[in-house]
Amino acid sequence: EIVMTQSPATLSVSPGERATLSCRASQSVNSNLAWYRQRPGQAPRLLIYGASTRATGVPARFSGSGSGTEFTLTISSLQSEDFAVYYCHQYNSWPETFGQGTKVEIK
């Protein structure tokens, strides 16, 4: 099983500032990596797939990069709706696995 490790566990950021989230895989997942945002009481929403492709309707402030084992999600200017938990997800190998999440909170 591929272990996905996200850092940091919690990120304190002021509105309008930039946030950078990391995800590391225990072995290569090529570019088969997705990022989700989950607000309280809601299902996760897909932001990025293929490591760097924004999903339909996702604002341009979200960008993803990386391949292999190291990945980054950048939010260029945090909006109120972005204070949430973010998960990375590898769908390269069975079983598919998720990171433990990064909580982005208001500073």
Added chain:
Amino acid sequence: QVQLQQWGAGLLKPSETLSLTCAVSGASFSGYYWSWIRQPPGKGLEWIGEINHSGNTNYNPSLKSRVTISVDTSKNQFSLKLSSVTAADTAVFYCAGPITIPWGQGTLVTVSS
């Protein structure tokens, strides 16, 4: 517009079997794998398994002995059964499809005596 609509019993007793169904609309059912994912309260996400229209399945080894995923292509539906549930199986269960399709709305399943 692609939609996944799910339903099933929300309260179970220990040792019972969890049963959930997910209906797919607005998308081709064939040619893709359809998945179940769960999330215990306040915790992270766990992939349970997947099935395609031919009935080919892949399961998470951690749950494989208790999980059955089945498909009804005539209704564009797929289902999850999880046997011998305990309180540790209490979670929100989501159905999902190909990576770009939004997940189902989620079903909270509580296991309590």
